[in-house]
Amino acid sequence: xxxxxxxxxxxxxxxxxxxxxxxxxxxxxxxxxxxxxxxxxxxxxxxxxxxxxxxxxxxxxxxxxxxxxxxxxxxxxxxxxxxxxxxxxxxxxxxxxxxxxxxxxxxxxxxxxxxxxxxxxxxxxxxxxxxxxxxxxxxxxxxxxxxxxxxxxxxxxxxxxxxxxxxxxxxxxxxxxxxxxxxxxxxxxxxxxxxxxxxxxxxxxxxxxxxxxxxxxxxxxxxxxxxxxxxxx
Amino acid sequence: xxxxxxxxxxxxxxxxxxxxxxxxxxxxxxxxxxxxxxxxxxxxxxxxxxxxxxxxxxxxxxxxxxxxxxxxxxxxxxxxxxxxxxxxxxxxxxxxxxxxxxxxxxxxxxxxxxxxxxxxxxxxxxxxxxxxxxxxxxxxxxxxxxxxxxxxxxxxxxxxxxxxxxxxxxxxxxxxxxxxxxxxxxxxxxxxxxxxxxxxxxxxxxxxxxxxxxxxxxxxxxxxxxxxxxxxxxxxxxxxxxxxxxxxxxxxxxxxxxxxxxxxxxxxxxxxxxxxxxxxxxxxxxxxxxxxxxxxxxxxxxxxxxxxxxxxxxxxxxxxxxxxxxxxxxxxxxxxxxxxxxxxxxxxxxxxxxxxxxxxxxxxxxxxxxxxxxxxxxxxxxxxxxxxxxxxxxxxxxxxxxxxxxxxxxxxxxxxxxxxxxxxxxxxxxxxxxxxxxxxxxxxxxxxxxxxxxxxxxxxxxxxxxxxxxxxxxxxxxxxxxx
Ligand code: SF4
Ligand code: SF4
Ligand code: FES
Ligand code: NI
Numbered sequence: 256x257x258x259x260x261x262x263x264x265x266x267x268x269x270x271x272x273x274x275x276x277x278x279x280x281x282x283x284x285x286x287x288x289x290x291x292x293x294x295x296x297x298x299x300x301x302x303x304x305x306x307x308x309x310x311x312x313x314x315x316x317x318x319x320x321x322x323x324x325x326x327x328x329x330x331x332x333x334x335x336x337x338x339x340x341x342x343x344x345x346x347x348x349x350x351x352x353x354x355x356x357x358x359x360x361x362x363x364x365x366x367x368x369x370x371x372x373x374x375x376x377x378x379x380x381x382x383x384x385x386x387x388x389x390x391x392x393x394x395x396x397x398x399x400x401x402x403x404x405x406x407x408x409x410x411x412x413x414x415x416x417x418x419x420x421x422x423x424x425x426x427x428x429x430x431x432x433x434x435x436x437x438x439x440x441x442x443x444x445x446x447x448x449x450x451x452x453x454x455x456x457x458x459x460x461x462x463x464x465x466x467x468x469x470x471x472x473x474x475x476x477x478x479x480x481x482x483x484x485x486x487x488x
Numbered sequence: 489x490x491x492x493x494x495x496x497x498x499x500x501x502x503x504x505x506x507x508x509x510x511x512x513x514x515x516x517x518x519x520x521x522x523x524x525x526x527x528x529x530x531x532x533x534x535x536x537x538x539x540x541x542x543x544x545x546x547x548x549x550x551x552x553x554x555x556x557x558x559x560x561x562x563x564x565x566x567x568x569x570x571x572x573x574x575x576x577x578x579x580x581x582x583x584x585x586x587x588x589x590x591x592x593x594x595x596x597x598x599x600x601x602x603x604x605x606x607x608x609x610x611x612x613x614x615x616x617x618x619x620x621x622x623x624x625x626x627x628x629x630x631x632x633x634x635x636x637x638x639x640x641x642x643x644x645x646x647x648x649x650x651x652x653x654x655x656x657x658x659x660x661x662x663x664x665x666x667x668x669x670x671x672x673x674x675x676x677x678x679x680x681x682x683x684x685x686x687x688x689x690x691x692x693x694x695x696x697x698x699x700x701x702x703x704x705x706x707x708x709x710x711x712x713x714x715x716x717x718x719x720x721x722x723x724x725x726x727x728x729x730x731x732x733x734x735x736x737x738x739x740x741x742x743x744x745x746x747x748x749x750x751x752x753x754x755x756x757x758x759x760x761x762x763x764x765x766x767x768x769x770x771x772x773x774x775x776x777x778x779x780x781x782x783x784x785x786x787x788x789x790x791x792x793x794x795x796x797x798x799x800x801x802x803x804x805x806x807x808x809x810x811x812x813x814x815x816x817x818x819x820x821x822x823x824x825x826x827x828x829x830x831x832x833x834x835x836x837x838x839x840x841x842x843x844x845x846x847x848x849x850x851x852x853x854x855x856x857x858x859x860x861x862x863x864x865x866x867x868x869x870x871x872x873x874x875x876x877x878x879x880x881x882x883x884x885x886x887x888x889x890x891x892x893x894x895x896x897x898x899x900x901x902x903x904x905x906x907x908x909x910x911x912x913x914x915x916x917x918x919x920x921x922x923x924x925x926x927x928x929x930x931x932x933x934x935x936x937x938x939x940x941x942x943x944x945x946x947x948x949x950x951x952x953x954x955x956x957x958x959x960x961x962x963x964x965x966x967x968x969x970x971x
Contacts, residue, residue: 355656356545388536390886396538462887463569465540469659469667470652 359457361473563868570860595643602636729798788875
């Protein structure tokens with residue numbers, strides 16, 4: 256019973272499988288919809304809103320919305336582009352991002368999105384909020400100044416018996432990412448490596464190894480974010 | 489009545505420079521002080537950062553010599569990751585870092601000589617500021633300007649190929665390096681078109697030396713005596729006494745050439761060097777513990793290195809070194825303006841070293857990183873273009889930096905630069921309590937022989953000019969000029 260669904264993005268006819276979310280359906284049709292908090296293979300949380308698209312005159316997050324037969328989707332429009340820019344700029348000013356010395360530079364989704372959207376200087380004032388780093392666990396240096404609270408780590412990094420290594424503590428402005436101190440003691444190198452990889456920014460750093468990839472060889476040194484999806488099609 | 493002159497911002501010295509000249513009753517120079525507003529922010533700022541970030545982070549304290557900080561920090565962090573104290577890296581890592589360093593020495597010295605110092609020589613001390621720059625040089629001697637620009641570019645490309653970027657790269661990582669050179673890159677450095685190849689660099693280095701030697705011949709007394717004074721000299725040298733700008737042990741000679749410190753592992757630099765303080769500035773004044781505060785201050789940089797090493801391990805530079813040594817009959821050379829001569833010998837040496845390294849297959853393949861047992865403290869020392877550079881870090885159990893101490897070249901040269909400024913001021917004061925254009929230039933020229941780069945010591949970026957203040961015996965300002 257695998258009936259295909261047909262829909263359009265910015266006028267282009269697309270085909271999707273049933274139950275696919277819009278981000279992945281778009282991808283299969285060679286169209287990139289920017290994402291930040293969404294991580295393929297885990298349940299989307301729809302928290303960052305960078306994947307906003309418009310359908311039937313309504314904004315919706317493409318990572319949490321299932322594609323439906325006959326859907327008419329707007330993705331690459333001035334209005335949406337502007338909205339995404341605002342979100343990216345807000346993320347920059349609410350953290351403390353010093354890209355030149357950040358080891359995630361070149362592999363960072365936030366930075367790559369900023370480049371893609373040609374952001375030079377955010378329109379909002381920096382908050383310069385002081386955030387505490389947490390270096391107490393053996394494998395991970397938690398650089399909260401760069402956390403975008405996307406919860407990718409919370410949702411994807413678990414112990415073998417399915418306990419969460421990471422959690423969000425507090426609410427609203429005071430919320431911050433924490434790493435379970437006890438569990439962290441037994442975190443393996445592989446888990447730490449994956450945690451760093453799954454964090455879209457430079458908040459989760461695997462200790463003792465940095466800047467391994469030379470400038471010029473890092474993911475987004477070579478291509479602009481999203482172009483790999485557009486090229487494959 | 490004693491009077492005071494202050495020269496502020498040295499126009500072609502990067503950083504913030506203020507000079508105060510104190511006069512006595514007869515309007516003779518009594519004392520001169522170079523004030524560099526040293527900002528210890530970086531040492532504070534880096535506390536709490538993960539140690540592997542240090543090489544990338546601290547290089548930002550200077551826009552001119554970031555590679556030196558990058559490498560000195562990396563060497564210190566090598567110790568922390570258990571990769572030995574400077575000679576434990578893989579051949580690939582060691583050679584790639586050396587290539588990066590010689591590229592940096594080359595481009596920085598070229599900038600220093602061609603862009604910043606050669607206008608003083610071509611146009612003289614009383615020339616107007618408008619022509620005393622690289623554009624003025626281009627009008628007067630196009631070939632010289634082109635050489636300067638092309639040589640600098642070559643060095644910058646070497647830095648880019650080894651560190652990832654022309655400034656503020658990431659190449660040196662704890663325990664090694666993060667890349668090889670590609671064959672294409674290597675070949676273009678060896679045989680590149682339009683003057684961008686290593687043999688051309690060597691030829692131009694010799695040409696630059698010939699230019700300086702010719703100038704020297706015609707301006708002997710200025711080059712030999714201007715702002716000169718005896719001093720100790722310090723650098724690292726290789727175990728066999730060879731010049732080695734990347735790694736070695738600490739050696740110091742006194743003004744007669746007697747070796748007063750030798751074979752000291754720089755991990756123990758605090759055993760032999762004290763960072764002295766003076767009331768009128770936050771800048772430190774390092775001196776050799778054994779010789780004491782009054783007699784223990786020393787010079788670093790190209791001139792000092794010529795005085796400390798026994799030979800230069802590359803053929804053409806060694807020949808020039810012999811000429812240089814012969815000039816003072818084997819005795820230490822204490823002429824401030826001979827810094828430029830020594831600098832150009834190092835330019836040639838750096839070019840020769842780059843050629844040797846580029847022809848070494850280890851830079852193309854081989855292990856990049858090595859690590860051992862973690863340590864909690866490490867010191868990294870390198871001969872930066874302007875002299876010995878110390879980086880010292882301590883970390884805690886969480887891998888966070890708890891202490892950083894940097895002694896930059898400018899700080900090492902603090903006493904000598906004050907001496908040089910004083911000597912220059914003395915020469916130019918002729919009983920009149922006022923600041924003249926030649927006097928301002930002379931002070932600048934004296935500082936510039938040592939350092940175009942006060943930025944390093946001040947931890948500020950960008951160019952800031954010089955202000956000169958003249959003060960009388962009662963500390964009253966009687967004249968003040970800025971460039
Ligand atoms: S996390 Fe990304 S955006 Fe933030 S400093 Fe690092 S590279 Fe820049
Ligand atoms: S640590 Fe990284 S993955 Fe986790 S919430 Fe923060 S930004 Fe997202
Ligand atoms: S990617 Fe869809 S809301 Fe973040
Ligand atoms: Ni500097």
